[in-house]
Amino acid sequence: MEHEQPNPELAAQADIIARIDRPIVLVGMMGVGKTSVGKRLAALLNAPFLDADDEIEKAARMSIPDIFATYGEAFFRDGERRVIARLLGEPAPALKELSLPPVSPAKGDVRVISTGGGAFINEETRALILRRGIAVWLDADLDTLVERTARKDNRPLLKQGNPREILANLKTTRAPFYAQAPIHVISGNTPHAKTLAKLLSAVGAWLDTQEPIA
Ligand SMILES: Nc1ncnc2c1ncn2[C@@H]1O[C@H](COP(=O)(O)OP(=O)(O)OP(=O)(O)O)[C@@H](O)[C@H]1O
Ligand SMILES: O=C(O)C1=C[C@@H](O)[C@@H](O)[C@H](O)C1
Ligand SMILES: [Mg+2]
Numbered sequence: 001m002e003h004e005q006p007n008p009e010l011a012a013q014a015d016i017i018a019r020i021d022r023p024i025v026l027v028g029m030m031g032v033g034k035t036s037v038g039k040r041l042a043a044l045l046n047a048p049f050l051d052a053d054d055e056i057e058k059a060a061r062m063s064i065p066d067i068f069a070t071y072g073e074a075f076f077r078d079g080e081r082r083v084i085a086r087l088l089g090e091p092a093p094a095l096k097e098l099s100l101p102p103v104s105p106a107k108g109d110v111r112v113i114s115t116g117g118g119a120f121i122n123e124e125t126r127a128l129i130l131r132r133g134i135a136v137w138l139d140a141d142l143d144t145l146v147e148r149t150a151r152k153d154n155r156p157l158l159k160q161g162n163p164r165e166i167l168a169n170l171k172t173t174r175a176p177f178y179a180q181a182p183i184h185v186i187s188g189n190t191p192h193a194k195t196l197a198k199l200l201s202a203v204g205a206w207l208d209t210q211e212p213i214a
Pocket of ligand 2: 029030053064115116117118119154155156157
């Protein structure tokens, strides 16, 4: 019987996965792929996946467009801040938001949290994410964002005018905030698997800078 050759790429991935000890939090523009890439990353890490937008909808028992339409953006942002605090395991006042219990991680503290596009712009939310998680800025060019966001009709901010112009403005004004994430990955026009591999190796490179060399 032939011996199987060890696969160095898989071994490198396993090494990175074993060193991840905190939540990975994906931040970036709407449509960049935080949810779809985040789900795949969680599967690879064998860790829970939590989508902040979904959690807000569950907590409010309303869709995001309905929350915006009924209560306005400021109300949504406040809920978003409290929900993300809960997903990051922040105790007490966050629980006021609803009767949901804090999420209990299955494997240590590791989980993948995909945030909504505006979450990292809030100072308090950003500070919490930077303190408790490994923040990854997923980024893409404007054409890619326009194409990807056009696939679904569930983003109220894009209904306030020309989606391309709105995305261009948001991208410019938000970039300095997203850039505060320690890791930056381009979610380009390639299959999800490629973005995932790039993301994991960027996390590995960042972990290398955090650990003292023995
Ligand atoms: N790397 C990729 N390659 C191809 N398609 C992608 C990639 N990343 C995301 N997409 C597609 O783009 C669309 C938007 O992705 P997704 O919903 O994950 O974005 P998001 O960042 O979570 O957006 P939002 O902030 O509005 O929740 C989906 O149809 C998804 O399949
Ligand atoms: O970029 C944003 O501000 C938003 C992105 C979505 O994920 C949702 O959180 C909501 O539609 C707002
Ligand atoms: Mg999403």
